[in-house]
Amino acid sequence: MEPSEIPMLSYDVVVIGGGPAGMAAAARARELGLKVLLLEENDYLGGILPQCIHPGFGIHYFREELTGPEFASRLAKRLVELGVEYKTAARVIEIENYSDLEKVVVFASPGGVCQVWTKAIIYAAGARERHAFEIGIAGDRVSGIYTAGEAQTLMDIYGVLPGKEIVIVGSGDVGLIMARRFALEGAKVKAVVELMPYPGGLARNVMILRDFNIPLYLSHKVVEVRGKGRVQRVKVVKVDENFQEVPGSEFWIEADTLIISAGLIPSVKPLRKIGVEIDPATGGPVVNDRLETSVPGIFAAGNSLVINDLVDYVAEQGELAAEGAREFIENGGIGSRKWVKVEKGPNVRLVVPHYLSGERDVYLYLRVAKPMEDVELRIPEIGKRLRLPVVKPAEMIRFRLKAGEIQRAEGKLTVEVVKA
Amino acid sequence: MKTKVAIIGAGISGASIARVLSKYENLEVHLIEKAPDVGWGVSKANTALIHGGYDDDPDKYPTRARLCIRGNRLWHQWVKELQIAHVWNGALIVALQEEDFDELERLLERGRKNGVPEMRMVEKEELFHLEPGLTKEAIGALWVPIVGQIAPIPAVIALVENAVANGVKTHLETEVRGIKVEKGEVRGVETSDGFIEADVVINAAGLYADEIARMAGIEYFEIHPRKGEYFLFDDDVPGPRRVLFPTPTPISKGIVVTTEISGHLMIGPNAQDLPPEEKDNLATTREGLEEVWEGAKKLWPQLPPRSKVIRTFAGLRPEPTGGDFIIKAEEEVWGFINVAGIRSPGLTSAPAIAYEVAGIIQRDLGIRLIEKSGWNPYRREITHFFMLSPEKANEIVKRNPAYGKVVCRCNNVSEGDILEAIERMKFIGVKTPSVDSIKFRTKATTGTCQGSFCRPRIVQLLAGEYGVEPWKVTLKGKGSEIGIGDVKALLRGEE
Numbered sequence: 001m002e003p004s005e006i007p008m009l010s011y012d013v014v015v016i017g018g019g020p021a022g023m024a025a026a027a028r029a030r031e032l033g034l035k036v037l038l039l040e041e042n043d044y045l046g047g048i049l050p051q052c053i054h055p056g057f058g059i060h061y062f063r064e065e066l067t068g069p070e071f072a073s074r075l076a077k078r079l080v081e082l083g084v085e086y087k088t089a090a091r092v093i094e095i096e097n098y099s100d101l102e103k104v105v106v107f108a109s110p111g112g113v114c115q116v117w118t119k120a121i122i123y124a125a126g127a128r129e130r131h132a133f134e135i136g137i138a139g140d141r142v143s144g145i146y147t148a149g150e151a152q153t154l155m156d157i158y159g160v161l162p163g164k165e166i167v168i169v170g171s172g173d174v175g176l177i178m179a180r181r182f183a184l185e186g187a188k189v190k191a192v193v194e195l196m197p198y199p200g201g202l203a204r205n206v207m208i209l210r211d212f213n214i215p216l217y218l219s220h221k222v223v224e225v226r227g228k229g230r231v232q233r234v235k236v237v238k239v240d241e242n243f244q245e246v247p248g249s250e251f252w253i254e255a256d257t258l259i260i261s262a263g264l265i266p267s268v269k270p271l272r273k274i275g276v277e278i279d280p281a282t283g284g285p286v287v288n289d290r291l292e293t294s295v296p297g298i299f300a301a302g303n304s305l306v307i308n309d310l311v312d313y314v315a316e317q318g319e320l321a322a323e324g325a326r327e328f329i330e331n332g333g334i335g336s337r338k339w340v341k342v343e344k345g346p347n348v349r350l351v352v353p354h355y356l357s358g359e360r361d362v363y364l365y366l367r368v369a370k371p372m373e374d375v376e377l378r379i380p381e382i383g384k385r386l387r388l389p390v391v392k393p394a395e396m397i398r399f400r401l402k403a404g405e406i407q408r409a410e411g412k413l414t415v416e417v418v419k420a
Numbered sequence: 421m422k423t424k425v426a427i428i429g430a431g432i433s434g435a436s437i438a439r440v441l442s443k444y445e446n447l448e449v450h451l452i453e454k455a456p457d458v459g460w461g462v463s464k465a466n467t468a469l470i471h472g473g474y475d476d477d478p479d480k481y482p483t484r485a486r487l488c489i490r491g492n493r494l495w496h497q498w499v500k501e502l503q504i505a506h507v508w509n510g511a512l513i514v515a516l517q518e519e520d521f522d523e524l525e526r527l528l529e530r531g532r533k534n535g536v537p538e539m540r541m542v543e544k545e546e547l548f549h550l551e552p553g554l555t556k557e558a559i560g561a562l563w564v565p566i567v568g569q570i571a572p573i574p575a576v577i578a579l580v581e582n583a584v585a586n587g588v589k590t591h592l593e594t595e596v597r598g599i600k601v602e603k604g605e606v607r608g609v610e611t612s613d614g615f616i617e618a619d620v621v622i623n624a625a626g627l628y629a630d631e632i633a634r635m636a637g638i639e640y641f642e643i644h645p646r647k648g649e650y651f652l653f654d655d656d657v658p659g660p661r662r663v664l665f666p667t668p669t670p671i672s673k674g675i676v677v678t679t680e681i682s683g684h685l686m687i688g689p690n691a692q693d694l695p696p697e698e699k700d701n702l703a704t705t706r707e708g709l710e711e712v713w714e715g716a717k718k719l720w721p722q723l724p725p726r727s728k729v730i731r732t733f734a735g736l737r738p739e740p741t742g743g744d745f746i747i748k749a750e751e752e753v754w755g756f757i758n759v760a761g762i763r764s765p766g767l768t769s770a771p772a773i774a775y776e777v778a779g780i781i782q783r784d785l786g787i788r789l790i791e792k793s794g795w796n797p798y799r800r801e802i803t804h805f806f807m808l809s810p811e812k813a814n815e816i817v818k819r820n821p822a823y824g825k826v827v828c829r830c831n832n833v834s835e836g837d838i839l840e841a842i843e844r845m846k847f848i849g850v851k852t853p854s855v856d857s858i859k860f861r862t863k864a865t866t867g868t869c870q871g872s873f874c875r876p877r878i879v880q881l882l883a884g885e886y887g888v889e890p891w892k893v894t895l896k897g898k899g900s901e902i903g904i905g906d907v908k909a910l911l912r913g914e915e
Binding site: 089091093106131143147154157158164187223226228229230269 | 700810818822826834868869870872873880895903909911
């Protein structure tokens with residue numbers, strides 16, 4: 001067969017990923033008059049949302065509390081109303097960057113393999129979960145070990161109950177929500193095991209533990225799983241303030257299921273391949289205030305950019321990336337400016353975006369390294385101070401900087417969170 | 421009248437024997453395996469090397485020494501006939517101190533005696549040319565170009581598919597409970613699934629070969645398990661180009677650093693002897709893994725952070741009394757052939773073991789083997805979407821849209837690949853649907869996310885094709901079901 005038999009399409013923007021970031025990006029790009037194609041590898045739009053059947057979505061973005069499927073269907077409806085072209089069951093297998101305004105996305109779908117020439121790419125492929133091997137759990141390789149997301153897919157997409165006696169690793173939002181999900185289906189959640197000395201989830205989700213009488217082991221970790229065929233018991237160890245195991249503190253919990261909810265990692269392998277610079281703190285790409293990566297014309301949004309705790313911020317980032325793509329296409333590039341670099345000061349674990357132009361107001365997304373009470377978020381270079389009663393690593397801080405404030409900076413802005 | 425042959429154990433040895441015996445017109449070959457699928461015992465977890473044949477002392481372990489080099493040569497042919505993924509990348513046995521050269525000289529000498537071609541010592545400069553990432557402590561090495569790697573379970577699958585295509589009958593999920601012997605001659609095999617009549621019984625039962633032999637009244641050897649643990653890293657972690665061994669010690673070839681054929685850096689194994697009753701102890705241990713990590717670091721200092729580990733696993737080698745392979749027709753039980761104690765280099769030796777057994781049948785049992793005229797040496801590898809060019813992929817997708825639907829996003833395994841794997845499972849008689857059967861045939865679930873995205877989808881495909889409820893699909897056979905029922909099972913008071 002001749003290579004020419006691969007169909008060739010042409011768009012202004014290809015959005016990779018049909019979750020909330022991708023859908024919001026595609027809709028906004030279309031509103032801005034761009035010819036846009038959205039590619040989603042699942043059979044349905046929504047990314048991870050259709051399996052998140054609990055409420056708590058959309059308070060900022062839709063000013064209404066919705067479930068995951070409801071949030072997803074609102075965005076999907078908007079796509080359809082705007083006439084956005086999208087393909088489901090479409091897996092991107094190659095991204096090539098020929099020049100700033102010439103990129104090729106190759107995707108496979110049941111209709112065949114296709115290549116798309118595009119000027120800009122918005123990468124919104126989401127994140128993956130850490131699994132048991134990554135967090136050093138030894139023992140038998142048996143059935144009954146799932147990441148929280150996989151357990152959620154099994155239960156809420158495929159209608160399968162994984163087990164009845166559950167131990168959950170990680171007290172982040174996903175772990176806590178799965179603890180409730182299992183309890184609601186009649187399973188016994190025997191423990192939530194958290195490495196840190198404080199719970200990892202939002203306060204409203206930590207309440208779940210009390211509601212369902214679920215024991216929480218702080219400063220503990222699961223180190224081993226044993227069983228024949230199926231998980232039978234898991235070994236838990238206490239850790240000290242340096243995360244070193246306390247000798248003699250081991251104990252076993254009988255359970256048939258171990259759920260790993262040990263954090264998310266942006267899915268950025270295809271970006272790495274084409275040379276996009278990655279921030280080790282976020283695991284996502286380094287971006288400017290248009291959410292453009294270090295490769296011109298490639299934008300990132302949602303959990304591929306930075307792990308968010310609210311879907312509303314994810315959708316917001318999608319729209320922002322679309323606006324960036326429009327500027328990029330109209331001007332043939334975002335243009336070089338006197339970028340102001342955002343630097344991390346005390347108790348700031350990550351901050352996005354990394355470079356600011358000072359031409360517009362921006363939202364900064366930030367996470368602290370450790371919980372603190374009665375603090376100030378400060379940017380000393382411009383004398384900015386923001387009083388915060390409490391900060392936690394679990395809760396992303398989002399705050400606005402005005403163009404004028406950014407312009408006052410000389411080369412860099414240092415963000416710090418310190419005692420008020 | 422055909423001679424009925426029962427082979428116990430569908431690992432690399434049993435499968436190789438089945439393939440070779442499938443060549444003969446006058447044999448009716450039955451391959452019996454207690455696991456739901458083939459290759460799940462000793463063959464499943466090992467270093468996946470086709471060794472060079474320099475390692476085994478011909479005076480102490482004559483069978484190992486002889487069959488290893490012959491097996492290596494045969495694999496060069498078999499991987500082509502059976503389309504088994506392989507790489508012939510050679511091995512370096514690395515010296516870190518002056519004394520190591522004495523041992524390397526001994527290995528070179530022994531290799532020459534065993535008939536290993538093209539081995540030679542390399543000096544520091546050439547060593548780093550061959551392997552730039554090696555520890556700077558290295559001062560020289562023995563270079564063995566004929567060393568290679570294959571994927572062991574896919575190799576067993578290929579052998580069994582070819583054997584079945586040539587008339588071998590499989591009995592999977594069939595446990596051997598007794599060997600019927602009358603007047604000093606074998607008559608057949610009692611199994612969990614009835615009696616299988618046999619004139620020749622070949623015991624290739626891996627870790628359980630001593631127990632099977634005892635069923636026939638043969639008790640002169642025992643098998644004890646020796647555990648080895650491994651780390652596998654994400655495919656973006658750079659690994660060596662060659663197989664790197666430390667200079668061996670009298671008890672072990674040492675902890676290997678290699679890039680396995682799917683492109684993942686792999687380190688291991690250590691060696692821990694377990695008591696004979698722990699033949700199913702496949703648990704990794706924190707101590708063992710630590711030992712592997714420290715050992716590997718000596719050759720490959722730039723090990724990545726632990727967060728780049730995508731899998732740890734353990735394998736068991738069957739260590740026989742005396743240390744050498746036990747491959748012989750037992751005189752006191754006519755028709756009973758032991759293929760026991762096939763520890764390292766068992767994977768390498770397997771094709772040679774198979775011909776050895778055919779020879780034993782002719783020579784010692786006096787059965788003249790008549791070759792089939794229509795024996796087919798070839799077997800086609802399953803379609804791997806990730807290996808296709810876009811043009812080729814397009815062509816295949818046009819014929820069957822399932823090939824255009826990617827299920828495993830880490831390794832780009834398509835629904836078509838998986839459906840083809842299920843067909844192949846059914847072809848060799850796999851009765852219980854399991855995710856591992858798909859994993860070993862397609863590489864789905866072996867990538868960065870370790871199946872957390874694709875496993876539920878694979879379960880659904882298996883459930884559909886096997887006509888069972890999705891929660892009854894297993895990870896690796898009965899007792900490892902994916903779930904306990906539908907999502908409301910507990911609320912309805914079931915379980």
